[in-house]
Amino acid sequence: MATTKTSTKNARPARAAENVWTDEERAAMQESARERKASSRRGKGDERAEGEADLRAKIAEMPEAERGMADRIHAIITDAVPALAPKTYYGMPAWARDGKIICFFQPASKFKVRYSTFGFQPDANLDDGEMFPIAWAIKRLSAADEKRIAALVKQAVS
Secondary structure, eight states: OOOOOOOOSSSOOOOOOOOOSSHHHHHHHHHHHHHHHHHOOOOOOHHHHHHHHHHHHHHHOOOOHHHHHHHHHHHHHHOOOSSSSSETTTTTEEHHHHEEEEEEEHHHHHHSSEEEEEEEEEEEEOOOOOOOEEEEEESSOOOHHHHHHHHHHHHTTT
């Protein structure tokens, strides 16, 4: 005679999984999927121009204060390292080398936080010992901050 197995699961009814991601995080992931899809359809010649257009469109959507910072950061990066290609990354302005994101600007409004962030991805060459910063909070840009961003971006691609 065959024996039947009994379940070791709780007899309680299944409850809906808790929401792990915020609405803003889900929207960013959806934007990333759209960016990857659009990027896969582009030819090499179109990549820079379309990336610039995408970046400019995202900056135009930002609140005025963040828009000014993002425009200025874009100008700083373009002047410091013209070889970096503008594009978007999870719906944020970003700059890439050989298709890999090197740095990005995350406006405070993106995730409803109190400050914007300028950050770097692992392909950036910022290593300085065993522990080093890869992101900076920005409330407003000073001339010294602009020089520091330029220097960091140059170091990141060195």
